[in-house]
Amino acid sequence: MVEKVYITYxxxxxxCQESAARILNDFKPNLMIAIGGGGYVPARILRSxxxxxxxxxxxxxxxxxxxxxxxxxxxxxxxxxxETAGTIVTRTQWLDLxxxxxxxxxxxxxxxVDEVDDTRTTLEYAVRELQKDVEAAAEQxxxxxxxxxxxxxxxxxxNKEKVKRGRLPDGMVQEGRYxxxxxxxxxxxxxPWEATDIDEHDRLAAQQPQT
Amino acid sequence: MVEKVYITYxxxxxxCQESAARILNDFKPNLMIAIGGGGYVPARILRSxxxxxxxxxxxxxxxxxxxxxxxxxxxxxxxxxxETAGTIVTRTQWLDLxxxxxxxxxxxxxxxVDEVDDTRTTLEYAVRELQKDVEAAAEQxxxxxxxxxxxxxxxxxxNKEKVKRGRLPDGMVQEGRYxxxxxxxxxxxxxPWEATDIDEHDRLAAQQPQT
Numbered sequence: 001m002v003e004k005v006y007i008t009y010x011x012x013x014x015x016c017q018e019s020a021a022r023i024l025n026d027f028k029p030n031l032m033i034a035i036g037g038g039g040y041v042p043a044r045i046l047r048s049x050x051x052x053x054x055x056x057x058x059x060x061x062x063x064x065x066x067x068x069x070x071x072x073x074x075x076x077x078x079x080x081x082x083e084t085a086g087t088i089v090t091r092t093q094w095l096d097l098x099x100x101x102x103x104x105x106x107x108x109x110x111x112x113v114d115e116v117d118d119t120r121t122t123l124e125y126a127v128r129e130l131q132k133d134v135e136a137a138a139e140q141x142x143x144x145x146x147x148x149x150x151x152x153x154x155x156x157x158x159n160k161e162k163v164k165r166g167r168l169p170d171g172m173v174q175e176g177r178y179x180x181x182x183x184x185x186x187x188x189x190x191x192p193w194e195a196t197d198i199d200e201h202d203r204l205a206a207q208q209p210q211t
Numbered sequence: 212m213v214e215k216v217y218i219t220y221x222x223x224x225x226x227c228q229e230s231a232a233r234i235l236n237d238f239k240p241n242l243m244i245a246i247g248g249g250g251y252v253p254a255r256i257l258r259s260x261x262x263x264x265x266x267x268x269x270x271x272x273x274x275x276x277x278x279x280x281x282x283x284x285x286x287x288x289x290x291x292x293x294e295t296a297g298t299i300v301t302r303t304q305w306l307d308l309x310x311x312x313x314x315x316x317x318x319x320x321x322x323x324v325d326e327v328d329d330t331r332t333t334l335e336y337a338v339r340e341l342q343k344d345v346e347a348a349a350e351q352x353x354x355x356x357x358x359x360x361x362x363x364x365x366x367x368x369x370n371k372e373k374v375k376r377g378r379l380p381d382g383m384v385q386e387g388r389y390x391x392x393x394x395x396x397x398x399x400x401x402x403p404w405e406a407t408d409i410d411e412h413d414r415l416a417a418q419q420p421q422t
């Protein structure tokens with residue numbers, strides 16, 4: 001049975017707080033992209049901790065991505081074989097190429113925020129497709145040089161140590177543009193916003209060893 | 212001095228939980244629109260409680276609105292006079308008319324979610340502009356009749372009892388398409404995602420009378 005790990009709201013808050021210093025130092029983001037629904041809460045909390053006195057809030061743009069497991073293609077492949085079951089990412093919301101939402105990213109330092117890096121499929125999709133569309137927007141506007149300076153970084157609350165299906169661009173991890181507040185095993189992470197009984201959730205979290 | 216009211220994450224969670232029954236019964240939303248950044252957290256929590264077994268999650272689309280107080284136009288009007296200082300709503304993110312994001316709202320029951328209804332200016336803007344753009348999308352697609360069935364409702368964590376600058380459409384409140392989990396006086400609400408020290412925040416919240 002997969003181990004369940006219960007995370008309280010205040011733990012999420014503190015994970016964002018302690019990661020903010022590194023994000024400000026290393027990534028210096030001008031803009032956040034929250035991957036909805038999981039990225040909404042950490043992105044909103046992070047915004048408070050990234051605010052510097054006298055400067056405006058770092059704007060958050062939201063995108064929506066859903067990950068579906070597609071069924072194995074032949075009956076002979078058991079459904080438990082992960083290599084045969086594909087994963088499909090679908091967009092439920094995206095940034096608008098025509099209304100300058102995408103153009104706002106040109107030349108910027110963009111921090112993509114999600115709750116968990118599990119198979120990395122969603123993150124790969126987000127980074128790759130945003131990068132592609134920002135390049136297209138830069139070309140459309142004749143701002144290729146500026147577009148080449150666009151830098152994406154990633155922040156997640158938890159990274160699961162496991163075989164990843166998705167890949168991030170070369171250099172992103174090595175150049176320190178990937179931050180996970182915590183690295184965990186292949187556990188079942190129970191986030192507070194999914195809890196039916198938040199008091200019970202907190203009680204279970206308190207029984208766990210603190211990390 | 213304005214009274215400060217401290218709200219914990221778990222209180223926000225429970226406000227969403229207890230409002231979900233009414234929202235499911237009365238509004239029956241097909242779709243949520245989170246007004247970012249304040250609406251992100253309640254919208255994500257609410258999604259968990261609106262989920263019915265066997266049905267998919269209710270999708271969340273995010274929009275971004277910022278409220279600026281414009282300066283009084285003449286030096287003779289003191290800056291404390293609220294009637295002379297205008298308020299300007301600016302869009303930091305919007306739904307896309309061309310890529311069907313807006314068309315997804317045609318004929319739907321759409322729940323707009325924000326943290327607080329203060330002067331009502333942002334909510335008036337959101338409802339009015341979304342309504343206008345959904346009508347435009349319906350007309351563009353020759354789906355006017357369906358478009359006429361689009362119903363907007365509003366959920367906020369807190370409604371402040373005060374003179375409102377913004378107005379919601381006729382009938383919205385009377386037809387029960389407006390829900391605030393709590394109605395409060397004109398107090399300073401401290402949401403947990405703005406807290407620098409979340410333990411101190413919780414301590415201050417615990418000292419307050421519970422509502």
